[in-house]
Amino acid sequence: MFIHYVKGHQVLPRTSKHFRIYAQSKTKMQRDLGSFPLPPVIRVKLKDSGFSVVEDVIEMKPTELSREIGISKEESLEILKMVRESTSSSLPCQPKTPSNSASSSSQRQQQHPEGNKRTVTALEMLRYEKSSPAIVTFCEDLDEMLGGGVPLCKITELCGAPGVGKTQTCIQLAVDVQIPQCFGGVEGETIYIDTEGSFLPQRAADIAVAMVGHCRRIADTNDEEQQTALAEFSMEKLLSGIHCFRCHDYTELLALVNLLPEILDKHKKVKLIVIDSIAFHFRHDFDDFSLRTRLLNGLAQSLIKIASDYRLAVVLTNQMTTHIGNGPSHLIPALGESWGHACTIRIILFWKDNQRYANLYKSPNKQEMTVPYQITMDGLRSVPRLENEQASTSTSFRHDEPQDGNEDDHLNPCKRLRPSENQR
Amino acid sequence: MALRKIQRLGIEPPIVERLNKHGIFTCQDLLSKTKLELLRMTGMTDSRLTAILLVASRACVPRQTTALCMYDRAGSEELPAFFRTSLTQLDHVLHGGLPVGTISEIAGPPGCGKTQFCIMLSVLATLPVAMGGLDGAVAYIDTESAFSAERLVEVARCRFPNHFSQDEAFVALTSRVHVYLESTCRSLLARLQNFEEDLITKGIRLVILDSVASLVRKEFDSSLQGNMVERTNLLSKQAAILKYLAESFSIPTFQNSKL
Numbered sequence: 001m002f003i004h005y006v007k008g009h010q011v012l013p014r015t016s017k018h019f020r021i022y023a024q025s026k027t028k029m030q031r032d033l034g035s036f037p038l039p040p041v042i043r044v045k046l047k048d049s050g051f052s053v054v055e056d057v058i059e060m061k062p063t064e065l066s067r068e069i070g071i072s073k074e075e076s077l078e079i080l081k082m083v084r085e086s087t088s089s090s091l092p093c094q095p096k097t098p099s100n101s102a103s104s105s106s107q108r109q110q111q112h113p114e115g116n117k118r119t120v121t122a123l124e125m126l127r128y129e130k131s132s133p134a135i136v137t138f139c140e141d142l143d144e145m146l147g148g149g150v151p152l153c154k155i156t157e158l159c160g161a162p163g164v165g166k167t168q169t170c171i172q173l174a175v176d177v178q179i180p181q182c183f184g185g186v187e188g189e190t191i192y193i194d195t196e197g198s199f200l201p202q203r204a205a206d207i208a209v210a211m212v213g214h215c216r217r218i219a220d221t222n223d224e225e226q227q228t229a230l231a232e233f234s235m236e237k238l239l240s241g242i243h244c245f246r247c248h249d250y251t252e253l254l255a256l257v258n259l260l261p262e263i264l265d266k267h268k269k270v271k272l273i274v275i276d277s278i279a280f281h282f283r284h285d286f287d288d289f290s291l292r293t294r295l296l297n298g299l300a301q302s303l304i305k306i307a308s309d310y311r312l313a314v315v316l317t318n319q320m321t322t323h324i325g326n327g328p329s330h331l332i333p334a335l336g337e338s339w340g341h342a343c344t345i346r347i348i349l350f351w352k353d354n355q356r357y358a359n360l361y362k363s364p365n366k367q368e369m370t371v372p373y374q375i376t377m378d379g380l381r382s383v384p385r386l387e388n389e390q391a392s393t394s395t396s397f398r399h400d401e402p403q404d405g406n407e408d409d410h411l412n413p414c415k416r417l418r419p420s421e422n423q424r
Numbered sequence: 425m426a427l428r429k430i431q432r433l434g435i436e437p438p439i440v441e442r443l444n445k446h447g448i449f450t451c452q453d454l455l456s457k458t459k460l461e462l463l464r465m466t467g468m469t470d471s472r473l474t475a476i477l478l479v480a481s482r483a484c485v486p487r488q489t490t491a492l493c494m495y496d497r498a499g500s501e502e503l504p505a506f507f508r509t510s511l512t513q514l515d516h517v518l519h520g521g522l523p524v525g526t527i528s529e530i531a532g533p534p535g536c537g538k539t540q541f542c543i544m545l546s547v548l549a550t551l552p553v554a555m556g557g558l559d560g561a562v563a564y565i566d567t568e569s570a571f572s573a574e575r576l577v578e579v580a581r582c583r584f585p586n587h588f589s590q591d592e593a594f595v596a597l598t599s600r601v602h603v604y605l606e607s608t609c610r611s612l613l614a615r616l617q618n619f620e621e622d623l624i625t626k627g628i629r630l631v632i633l634d635s636v637a638s639l640v641r642k643e644f645d646s647s648l649q650g651n652m653v654e655r656t657n658l659l660s661k662q663a664a665i666l667k668y669l670a671e672s673f674s675i676p677t678f679q680n681s682k683l
Binding site: 037038039040041042074075078082174192196197198199200201202203204205206236239240241242243244245246247248249251252254255256258259262263283284291294295298 | 463
């Protein structure tokens with residue numbers, strides 16, 4: 001159908017509108033065949049037979065092409081499909097048609113304005129962002145710091161030293177994502193990818209029981225929807241909504257991320273993916289740092305795509321490593337600086353004076369802040385406020401020079417200078 | 425799973441040969457390469473390559489389960505999910521005891537009782553389940569030669585006089601505690617790497633490593649910069665092996681560490 005369209009344009013009078021479209025399609029036709037992902041053998045064969053641009057092959061039939069350059073019919077059909085798809089998707093009046101990867105994931109993509117390849121205005125995105133809920137953490141200060149909770153369609157990273165509460169936060173989120181919509185929750189399921197073996201179902205059961213109790217207490221007895229939701233709400237139901245995978249090395253993690261689209265198509269209710277922790281398998285026994293960076297970047301790209309295509313939140317846990325620079329050594333998130341670009345939101349958890357704090361280190365829309373939190377038997381909760389304790393805004397930390405007076409500054413990661421400001 | 429050879433995936437032999445020529449033998453090698461590199465190496469088309477990568481991924485992907493299944497399984501097995509240490513307050517704080525299937529660590533200054541703790545756990549592990557034990561053998565990896573069999577017997581006799589009233593009970597206890605003496609980092613690592621057979625043949629239900637720090641401190645000088653990296657690598661390798669063993673065999677692993 002497309003070929004006739006192009007052919008039709010070639011005879012139409014060149015009004016300004018048609019001229020624009022014709023000019024665009026013309027450049028697409030002149031695209032070099034070498035820029036397509038073809039195996040080198042086929043590339044050489046195409047070149048030798050004189051096919052150098054898209055225009056040369058676009059009108060051929062598969063059998064003709066295969067005979068001319070000496071490849072199989074299946075391979076020539078592949079080439080033609082790829083070439084036609086690239087030319088048809090660039091015309092502004094035709095929406096992108098999901099062709100060879102016609103799985104149900106493409107249907108899910110088209111529900112989302114960003115999954116479809118047409119452009120969106122900022123106004124549409126604003127409406128969209130305002131309407132999408134966030135996953136509450138049950139710690140009011142933390143929720144306020146994040147603007148409602150952990151947002152969907154973004155990657156959030158939790159960094160911290162061992163024992164500060166990363167896994168506990170992850171389990172809390174895995175339970176919180178299942179809060180029904182009538183209570184203001186997201187009502188989705190979780191995929192929990194455990195690389196360290198720190199997920200204990202008994203702890204998840206504790207947190208689930210506490211959450212069910214909380215919902216029962218705040219439910220409005222007159223609200224029918226809430227009552228029906230509560231009737232089925234139980235610890236067992238919450239635990240059955242957490243799908244767990246235990247990865248023993250980085251290959252299993254890579255394989256799992258490759259298969260996530262399939263898994264998400266099977267479990268359409270998933271709204272949260274937790275990877276606890278992403279650093280573990282990449283830190284020990286990995287000699288080749290360039291391979292590590294490459295694999296991590298690939299993982300980050302896949303996760304970003306999945307987060308936006310499927311409209312879910314991705315929460316990653318990272319470890320801390322010691323940075324020995326000019327000044328006293330301090331803790332920084334592990335996996336290097338290039339990994340720092342992978343996450344949209346980065347939260348650093350640390351201890352100070354026997355109290356746990358969370359610092360919003362990186363966020364696209366919220367101010368940098370540090371809030372205290374605590375881990376109780378029931379899970380993550382906020383610290384009850386006394387008169388002299390308040391959530392502090394730490395904008396002063398960034399611009400100050402390191403103060404010699406405080407010895408424990410180097411333990412507090414939000415008081416350090418950013419790596420780019422360090423003189424190496 | 426990751427070291428599964430690609431020959432066994434059911435891909436056509438000519439493609440397997442082409443991959444082998446470029447040094448790709450296992451699923452790990454295959455999944456670590458980018459798509460472009462693989463296109464160049466194999467000469468396959470894009471969709472065919474995607475299909476093969478999915479096949480390899482399916483072969484490596486871990487099993488899916490739900491938290492509910494894990495919870496039910498932990499509760500229903502004959503052996504409990506937590507190994508009680510017999511110190512009631514500690515057990516209460518630990519939500520039942522040392523969790524089975526993970527590593528627990530005890531740390532403290534010299535002389536505070538870490539090795540005594542380990543000896544007591546060894547006695548407890550050999551007791552029948554009804555008495556709070558694990559009814560199995562104990563693997564005691566001793567790097568400091570601090571284990572004393574006499575002390576083991578003394579603890580058993582004083583703590584459970586009714587159970588250990590006859591000689592047979594003592595013989596049963598002592599024949600179930602297997603002590604491995606390791607004096608170098610390398611021999612410790614080698615021991616851990618080949619541990620699975622012993623765990624199966626001897627019916628071991630508790631692994632104690634006393635201590636994790638002593639060998640490393642002896643052999644790695646922490647003031648030298650390069651040593652830190654190697655030391656950390658070695659420790660993480662050990663930890664990874666212990667974690668894997670703990671999970672596969674559902675046994676608690678207990679390690680001693682110095683301050």
